[in-house]
Amino acid sequence: MVVDFVLKNANVLTIDPQQPVAGTVAVSGERIFAVGSAEDADILTAPGTKTIDCQGMTLVPGFIDAHCHVFSFVRNQLSLDLGQVRSISDLRAALRKRVAETSPGQWVMGANYSDFHFAEKRHPTRWDIDEVTPDNPVVLAHRSLHACVLNSRALALAHITMETEEPAGGRIERDPETGEPTGVLIDMLGYVRYRVMPPMSDAELEQALRMANQHYVSCGITSLQDATITNEVRRWHIYRRFQEKGTLKSRIYLMTGVEQLPRFREAGLSFRAGDDRLRMGGLKIVLGEATGRLYPAQEDLDRYVLDCQRDGTQVAIHTVQPSTVSAALTAIERAQAAAPAPDRRHRMEHCAECPPGLFERLKRTGVIVANQPPFLYYSGERYLTQLPAETIPWLYRMRSFLDAGVTVAAGSDSPVVGNEPLTGICAAVTRQAADGRVIAPDERVTAMQALAMYTANAAYASFDERVKGSITPGKLADLVLLSEDPTQVPPERIREIKVVMTMVGGEIVFTFPPCATFLL
Numbered sequence: 457m458v459v460d461f462v463l464k465n466a467n468v469l470t471i472d473p474q475q476p477v478a479g480t481v482a483v484s485g486e487r488i489f490a491v492g493s494a495e496d497a498d499i500l501t502a503p504g505t506k507t508i509d510c511q512g513m514t515l516v517p518g519f520i521d522a523h524c525h526v527f528s529f530v531r532n533q534l535s536l537d538l539g540q541v542r543s544i545s546d547l548r549a550a551l552r553k554r555v556a557e558t559s560p561g562q563w564v565m566g567a568n569y570s571d572f573h574f575a576e577k578r579h580p581t582r583w584d585i586d587e588v589t590p591d592n593p594v595v596l597a598h599r600s601l602h603a604c605v606l607n608s609r610a611l612a613l614a615h616i617t618m619e620t621e622e623p624a625g626g627r628i629e630r631d632p633e634t635g636e637p638t639g640v641l642i643d644m645l646g647y648v649r650y651r652v653m654p655p656m657s658d659a660e661l662e663q664a665l666r667m668a669n670q671h672y673v674s675c676g677i678t679s680l681q682d683a684t685i686t687n688e689v690r691r692w693h694i695y696r697r698f699q700e701k702g703t704l705k706s707r708i709y710l711m712t713g714v715e716q717l718p719r720f721r722e723a724g725l726s727f728r729a730g731d732d733r734l735r736m737g738g739l740k741i742v743l744g745e746a747t748g749r750l751y752p753a754q755e756d757l758d759r760y761v762l763d764c765q766r767d768g769t770q771v772a773i774h775t776v777q778p779s780t781v782s783a784a785l786t787a788i789e790r791a792q793a794a795a796p797a798p799d800r801r802h803r804m805e806h807c808a809e810c811p812p813g814l815f816e817r818l819k820r821t822g823v824i825v826a827n828q829p830p831f832l833y834y835s836g837e838r839y840l841t842q843l844p845a846e847t848i849p850w851l852y853r854m855r856s857f858l859d860a861g862v863t864v865a866a867g868s869d870s871p872v873v874g875n876e877p878l879t880g881i882c883a884a885v886t887r888q889a890a891d892g893r894v895i896a897p898d899e900r901v902t903a904m905q906a907l908a909m910y911t912a913n914a915a916y917a918s919f920d921e922r923v924k925g926s927i928t929p930g931k932l933a934d935l936v937l938l939s940e941d942p943t944q945v946p947p948e949r950i951r952e953i954k955v956v957m958t959m960v961g962g963e964i965v966f967t968f969p970p971c972a973t974f975l976l
């Protein structure tokens with residue numbers, strides 16, 4: 457057995473209860489060969505072994521983002537980032553600059569704007585942006601991805617006029633006096649991006665994927681669980697192609713929705729097909745509630761879940777309000793009663809507002825909660841301003857789920873909010889929003905619990921606990937070296953810890969430049 461790397465002088469937090477801390481990790485090929493004490497470094501080193509002196513820094517398993525939207529994040533790389541823009545007049549200035557760098561007729565894309573953070577406290581309209589973008593179609597994506605704004609040229613290309621009827625599942629916002637579309641479209645971003653805009657060229661796709669990859673590895677994300685209902689077979693092949701080219705280093709677990717699931721099956725891609733780089737995930741269902749009605753209706757939901765329960769496919773149900781959490785549990789309970797089977801590991805995505813009465817049902821059904829600690833940081837201010845006070849203690853619970861014996865996996869919902877796992881870990885431990893206010897402090901977890909949510913628990917949520925999620929001999933060598941120990945620094949400083957090195961499958965894919973020279 458050839459040991460390729462010995463990482464020595466490390467403060468290793470293995471997230472493996474069998475051996476929680478260590479000093480040395482040896483890597484052979486793409487796997488962890490041995491985990492030992494500081495003294496074991498010399499024994500494991502052989503001629504040809506590269507030694508990485510970690511200088512006492514902290515080594516943890518590669519972070520797993522248990523809920524994100526990879527293609528949207530990739531697409532956003534080519535967009536003007538509006539995340540820091542604080543008014544519509546600043547937005548106009550940013551667009552004017554972008555347009556000056558863009559050829560006439562070319563689409564201009566913006567992303568991450570937040571009406572909540574605009575001084576005007578409203579979405580921009582086409583009339584706000586037309587004047588600065590006369591020669592280019594423009595689409596601006598709201599950071600939630602549930603709204604977007606088109607200028608008049610883009611509306612014309614989309615054939616959206618006063619006469620256009622409301623599309624299924626979407627909404628065209630109109631001026632109340634004239635009935636003219638304002639440019640604001642609700643739940644139509646996918647339609648605009650994939651039906652109206654020309655597809656990204658291969659060169660654009662490669663550039664965007666390269667940028668996305670650089671971001672992922674620079675914040676220590678070695679695995680991504682993609683919960684996008686519109687994932688299609690074509691994306692599987694895109695990820696595969698760019699992983700093989702080496703452009704995309706992170707591993708992907710690809711979920712899909714009810715419409716696309718049969719296409720994957722026809723292509724021979726049933727649940728868990730693929731390999732450790734790219735694996736087929738389960739069925740993602742977005743369960744919503746409006747004016748007292750569920751979408752999809754309970755009977756349809758029951759049928760989707762039962763079909764999956766029968767054929768061994770995991771379901772991942774998006775739930776926000778208590779009524780949807782309860783309806784999702786009902787569907788899972790019914791499916792389990794009708795077709796008992798061990799270990800289906802159905803998931804609840806977000807489970808955003810959960811009253812205590814539902815804990816027992818979560819526990820009994822073995823449902824995994826995939827929630828998003830970064831929301832607390834990035835959206836906490838909005839929650840505290842807009843949500844009823846009695847809802848706040850139910851929001852993005854962590855501690856009470858763990859105490860009730862429910863597995864919690866952490867993700868970001870990126871690009872809805874930032875995906876840096878250390879920001880998420882910090883938020884899970886402090887429950888602090890960006891403005892410093894605290895949301896439901898009783899739900900604070902320890903740094904070690906938060907690390908487990910981003911590693912071992914997230915691996916469990918994709919049935920991958922045998923191959924990743926902890927620093928254990930035989931598992932994939934997905935490792936992250938951190939400048940400081942998240943369990944030792946003051947909790948509010950966890951966010952400032954630097955990722956110094958990221959390794960995926962025994963390959964060093966990122967080093968923090970100032971440290972790169974002494975790593976090897």
Ligand SMILES: [Zn+2]
Pocket residue numbers: 523524525683869
């Ligand atoms: Zn999502």
